[in-house]
Amino acid sequence: MTTPALRLRPGAGRQLHGGPVTFVVLAVAAIVSLFPLYWTVVAASTSNNRITRTPPPLVPGANLAHNLKEAYTQVHMGTALVNTFFVAGSVALATVLFATLAGFAFAKLRFKGRSLLLMLVIGTMMVPPQLGVVPLFMLMGDLGWSNQLQAVVLPTLVSAFGVFFMRQYLAEALPTELIEAARVDGAHSLRIFWHVVLPVARPAMAVLGMLTFVQSWNDLFWPMIVLNGDNPTVQVALSELGQGYVPDRSVIMAGALLGTLPLLLVFVVLGRQIVGGIMQGAVKG
Amino acid sequence: MAAPALTDTHDAPAPVPQAPPGRTRRSLSDWLDRTAAPYAYVTPFFAVFAAFGLYPLLYTGWISLHRVELQTPDRREWVGLGNYTEMLVDDRFWNALWNTFTIGVISTVPQLLMALGLAHLLNYKLRGSAFFRVAVLTPHATSVAAGTLVFSLMFGRDFGMINWLLDLVGVHPVDWESGHWTSQIAIGSIVTWRWTGYNALVYLAAMQSVPTDLYEASAIDGASRWQQFRKVTIPSLRPTILFTVVVSTIGATQLFGEPLLFGGTAGARGGTDGQYQTLGVLLYQQGWALFHFGRAAAIAWAMFLILILIAAVNALVSRRLRRA
Structure with a gap:
């Protein structure tokens, strides 16, 4: 025993x-x-x-x-790296912010239709973005956004997984009494969000931010459709390399290395936290 | 707070905060904050989903009833179910559907079994267990594109690492890319490489929340470690296993990057005979290599129906599980 x-x-x-x-x-x-x-x-x-x-x-x-130099120049790898940092960074920031807001509401605020709406959020996970690419592509063309980064960023600003992840975390980690106390002091919910929720949510926000960053960095299908080789993300540039624009295999591998290195560095530094985050999300999910 | 006497009556009035007269402005904004603000906080999610998830999905259904070409997206010719009937008699569709299924099985079943075993081992107290956890997760940080480029080199027919290793143990070199099953096995191994560690960690987390008493009770009954694994661990993990099966199945249905890049210049054909063309690749080929938006949209809706089918099966199975 x-x-x-x-x-x-x-x-x-x-x-x-x-x-x-x-x-x-x-x-x-x-x-x-x-x-x-x-x-x-x-x-x-x-x-x-x-x-x-x-x-x-x-x-x-x-x-x-x-x-590395060859790969860098052959497929606009420099542009690709800058683009991808911008895309993945803004997607991660927006996802974390919106997911924390919605997660806070779902976990701690009472409103009509709350559980139904949460079910809807989870249900949207069954609809992969791949299914809507044809009209999305036409829409981006109409807006004049083909081959521009906002066409990649905007559709991925929120994530159902993120909302659910933050809800599960805040439901456990955020004491309801803290919120009630702040209410008694006359604080409005946005103030409460800023001063009470955010400090508590910070660890989960960091994990969600990293997971989202990695996912956005590695996204291929939609960026490949809406961007071309002049203004690529890393994955688009890599797929150009792989589809035979460059005959030298060691250069292709150098490109793959270049596109993977930033994430691997993050992994070497924060590997344990990422492992912890995935396991935390798994237990609660 | 004034503690009321410990009476147990149900009709004790709940302390309702009454807004004092003269502070109605304050209580109005308070009321708004309590009733409207929550909706405002969940609005960004639903707004973005409606604009970039739901609307395109429904619009895809509409487009699938038309003939639309990439070059002239504004010119649409109503064809009713024409794209669907054409799709259903097209060998390429059935080929891609079948490939998606077989590659899905090849990449999912061994992957989840190995993940389960790995999780079991990672659950032991062990020197360097933190290192092992990070190590098996590392492939997950590698992109589909980078991973596929490396693997297609390693699976090369003439100079590939894998054929070299096979040669060392006396197996003749395999032409991985051009064979039907060999190419699918190679692609399945890329998926397996990227996802096994991730799923192992998900299982590990679930294993660590299995109550200790269950193991103690079974140990008292004289169960061996293997029996414990089969009789305690696996049943406790059932919801998690179902979850990973569903997620992997959804992922397998959409498989795209690996088969697109595995063959190098073969690209959207999915191999010279389409031997590893999946539904995702076929959708891309129809839309952006052959410029048939209507047909691409029909394929997208076929994939959507498959996903609904998976969701329905999942709901049935999990209801059965909950009852058991």
Whole structure:
């Protein structure tokens, strides 16, 4: 039997120690997960000649700078990186703001039709944006927004997952008494949002912001339709590279590396927080 | 607050704050704040969804009843269900539908099984477990485009890493891209690589919230670790497993980037024989390579119907689960 103190934390008492087999299997999983990324670096730093020889290269070569430069110039990678930072950054900011507002309302404010509206939010997750691309494309053409970044940003300003995520978090983390106390002091709900909700919501907002940023950074279908090669996002530029505009494979890999590196750096720094955030969202979702 | 005596009567009046006379302005804005403000806070979500989610979806249905070309989107010719009847006798549609299904199975079933096993192992107390969790999640930070470019190089016929490894153990080189099943397996492995770790973490989170008592009780009954896994862990995880199955199925229905980029220059054809063309790729090809907006819209609605079907099955299964 575990002690009563331990039993308050579900699952904690059951954590058994893993044996060497566990360790080896996990190590293999880690290698399989990381090897393609390592090999991206290897391929990006060798030459087309070296890649097309057996056995394939397993250690980095000396051509990294040259290949990066090639990839950078061949497909407007510089523009693509700036564009993608702008798109993913504004999408993440807007999603977090709107999701926190709506999550606050769904978690802590009483209004008619609240649970019905929340059901609707969850239901919209079943409608992937892919299904509406034809009229969206025509709409953007009519607005004169084809090949402009707002055409990518605007449709993704909100996310149903985000609203649900923030609602679940605030329902638990935000004490209702805090809100009532602020009300008694005469604060209006927007003031309460600013001074009471935001400080409490900050950790969940950070996680949601990161997840949204990653997702927006990696989005391919819609950007590919509405943008062209002159004003691409990173993924659009990468798909141009991949579809044969550049014959040199090590340059293609350098492009892939360039487009992935910013996210990988975030991952190296904040990996544990991201893992924690996904698990938190999972338990509550 | 004045504590009332501990009476248990139901007719004790609730303390209703009465606005003192002379402060009606204040209470009006207070009333507005309580009744209208919540709607204002959820409006941005619904407004954006209506404009960029619902409206395009419905409009897609309307367009699917017309002949519309990319170059002249304003010229529409009513064809009724023509795009649908054409689609239903088009081999490419059935090919793409079937490919979407088989690639979906290849990429989802092993992925979720492995994720379950990984989560079980990650749940052990272990040195470096934090590292392992981050490591298996890292592929998820890689984009579909970057991941597919690397994998299509590794699955290369002549110089690919995988054929080289197969050669080391005496297996003849495989022409991954041009074969029907081999190309689908390769594409499935890209999806599996990107998503297994993510789903493992979702399962792990669910495992950690299984009440300890269940394990203790089963341990007292003499259950082995494997029996515990089968009789305690899996049943407790059922809602989570259903959730991941639904999410993966929705993702598989829309699969696009991997099959588009896997073949390099083959692009929207999905391989020289369309051996890995999915519905998402076919939609793109019809709309933006062949310029038939009406047909693309019909495919989109076919995908929408499939998703509704999935949602209905999901609702049925989860109701059954809840009753069980």
